Amino acid sequence: MIKFENVSKTYDGNELFALKNIQLHIEKGEFVFLVGPSGAGKSTFLRLILKDFDPSDGKILLNEINTKTLKKAEVQRLRRRMGVVFQDFKLLEGKTVFENVAFAMEVLRRDSKTIRKRVLQVLEIVGLDGMAERYPVAMSGGERQRVAIARAIINGPDILICDEPTGNLDPRTSFGIMKLLENINKFGTTIVMATHDKQVVDAFNKRVIILDRGLVKGDRQGGYFY
Amino acid sequence: MRTFFNFFRDAYHNIKRNTLMSTASIASVVAALIIMGIILILAINVNYVVKQVEESLEMKIYLSDNIADERVSEIGEFIKATPHVATVEYLSKEKALEEFASWFGENEDKLLQGYAQNGNPLPRSYVVKVDDAAYLENIYDTVMAQEGVTDVVYGKEYVDVLLRFNRAINMVSFVIVVILSLVSLFTIYNTIKLTIYARRDDVEIMKYVGASNAYIQMPFIIEGSVLGLIGAGAAILLIRGAYTMILGMMQVNAALPLSTTLAPFGMVIYQIAIYFLIYGFVIGAAGSLISVSKFLRTSR
Numbered sequence: 178m179i180k181f182e183n184v185s186k187t188y189d190g191n192e193l194f195a196l197k198n199i200q201l202h203i204e205k206g207e208f209v210f211l212v213g214p215s216g217a218g219k220s221t222f223l224r225l226i227l228k229d230f231d232p233s234d235g236k237i238l239l240n241e242i243n244t245k246t247l248k249k250a251e252v253q254r255l256r257r258r259m260g261v262v263f264q265d266f267k268l269l270e271g272k273t274v275f276e277n278v279a280f281a282m283e284v285l286r287r288d289s290k291t292i293r294k295r296v297l298q299v300l301e302i303v304g305l306d307g308m309a310e311r312y313p314v315a316m317s318g319g320e321r322q323r324v325a326i327a328r329a330i331i332n333g334p335d336i337l338i339c340d341e342p343t344g345n346l347d348p349r350t351s352f353g354i355m356k357l358l359e360n361i362n363k364f365g366t367t368i369v370m371a372t373h374d375k376q377v378v379d380a381f382n383k384r385v386i387i388l389d390r391g392l393v394k395g396d397r398q399g400g401y402f403y
Numbered sequence: 404m405r406t407f408f409n410f411f412r413d414a415y416h417n418i419k420r421n422t423l424m425s426t427a428s429i430a431s432v433v434a435a436l437i438i439m440g441i442i443l444i445l446a447i448n449v450n451y452v453v454k455q456v457e458e459s460l461e462m463k464i465y466l467s468d469n470i471a472d473e474r475v476s477e478i479g480e481f482i483k484a485t486p487h488v489a490t491v492e493y494l495s496k497e498k499a500l501e502e503f504a505s506w507f508g509e510n511e512d513k514l515l516q517g518y519a520q521n522g523n524p525l526p527r528s529y530v531v532k533v534d535d536a537a538y539l540e541n542i543y544d545t546v547m548a549q550e551g552v553t554d555v556v557y558g559k560e561y562v563d564v565l566l567r568f569n570r571a572i573n574m575v576s577f578v579i580v581v582i583l584s585l586v587s588l589f590t591i592y593n594t595i596k597l598t599i600y601a602r603r604d605d606v607e608i609m610k611y612v613g614a615s616n617a618y619i620q621m622p623f624i625i626e627g628s629v630l631g632l633i634g635a636g637a638a639i640l641l642i643r644g645a646y647t648m649i650l651g652m653m654q655v656n657a658a659l660p661l662s663t664t665l666a667p668f669g670m671v672i673y674q675i676a677i678y679f680l681i682y683g684f685v686i687g688a689a690g691s692l693i694s695v696s697k698f699l700r701t702s703r
Contacts, residue, residue, distance in 0.1 A: 227611065249616065250615070253613040253614070253615055253616075254613065255613070256610070256611055256612065256613035257612065257613035258613075259611070261611045267604045267607065267608060269604065269605055269608075280608065280609075280612075281608070281612040283409075284609050284612050284613070284614040284618060285612070285613065285614070286618075328608075328612075332612065
């Protein structure tokens with residue numbers, strides 16, 4: 178599903194490689210942890226999948242399509258098949274939980290009846306039923322992240338990209354979020370999650386890709402190490 | 404429809420949230436438009452004067468005494484067929500003498516008598532009016548080349564000065580308008596940049612859920628246009644007030660020769676209002692379009 182073929186990335190005006198000669202394949206339905214110290218290239222890795230930018234060298238294939246060849250409208254269509262969850266949630270503070278989640282569907286111009294039905298459904302899935310009219314500011318970190326996850330999965334993505342989703346949460350809350358992500362994964366969504374959280378990685382037996390200074394230093398099943 | 408309403412609601416909230424920068428944008432549009440307005444009023448008035456002068460401008464084409472009547476009418480037809488000639492009037496020798504004599508008031512009779520005895524020395528002529536003073540010189544050249552035409556006379560120096568003045572005013576106003584437009588454009592560009600910065604999370608999320616560029620840009624473009632239109636509206640009111648005041652002052656000093664040639668108020672304000680609204684809208688929309696496009700380009 179996601180294929181990196183000899184991918185390297187340098188940023189403008191910087192000779193250092195953010196990523197260098199990455200060669201790997203993530204299958205449909207996999208749950209992959211991306212670990213490594215700060216500056217290892219985790220965010221670059223995720224942003225390449227999102228096609229925030231193109232690799233400086235090599236190519237990235239999503240469902241066998243080279244992302245570099247995609248036109249603007251095709252990139253937009255591609256992103257509608259992906260969900261993104263951030264460490265800092267990125268919720269719109271002026272909007273209610275319902276509006277925050279509905280936003281992702283409004284952008285795609287779905288009709289309001291479908292939106293209403295779907296949002297309430299998804300809020301139930303993430304464990305926030307009855308909280309639709311609350312504002313993010315009145316919620317705990319774990320609850321906010323659930324709102325962000327609801328927003329990320331509302332359009333039924335094939336791939337869910339998570340950038341340190343438990344980074345701001347205590348271990349107990351993190352565990353709840355991980356359980357939720359695991360459930361989403363069970364329904365067929367491929368998940369790529371960058372994390373620093375040793376406890377989380379150790380507790381969930383998943384494939385772990387280790388990045389260090391732009392290189393893949395390890396790629397194996399289960400456990401945190403580097 | 405609902406989304407379109409939402410765009411306007413968002414724009415309204417953003418303008419309110421960004422009071423300082425929004426006010427600065429509106430002020431810059433107002434300032435630009437007021438200066439433009441002054442120039443425009445000047446230009447409209449100069450054009451108005453030019454038009455009045457053009458309408459009264461006459462070209463006299465004198466004919467030789469040695470040509471036959473047929474040739475005279477031939478020349479007349481030729482002049483009529485010349486582009487930008489509005490009216491042609493034939494002046495016979497007798498009529499010319501009458502007109503000439505009329506300048507001398509009470510001594511008219513004696514003068515006519517004298518000429519009647521010694522033969523009338525005044526030539527036959529055509530009096531021509533044109534629809535655009537800029538073509539006088541062309542017409543002069545073509546007509547002068549005709550056989551039987553002895554001389555062509557028009558207020559060349561006067562027309563030249565007027566045309567040059569008109570052109571200079573147009574040129575200077577054009578340059579100033581361009582500079583002021585750039586200033587307004589830049590201010591609105593920056594205001595929208597701040598708005599986008601304040602809403603970068605929204606934009607980022609929209610981007611990641613696959614919103615089209617048009618969808619992301621729309622609220623910002625509406626915001627920019629609204630700022631431009633508010634600025635235009637304020638400028639129209641200010642200019643209207645000022646022009647009414649100046650007209651009032653001129654009516655008090657009715658002796659001023661200028662007051663007779665000042666363009667009527669209705670005509671001026673109508674033209675200016677349309678220019679201003681279009682200008683405000685375009686500058687506002689363009690400024691925000693450039694700003695948001697740049698943001699989308701650098702962030703994707």
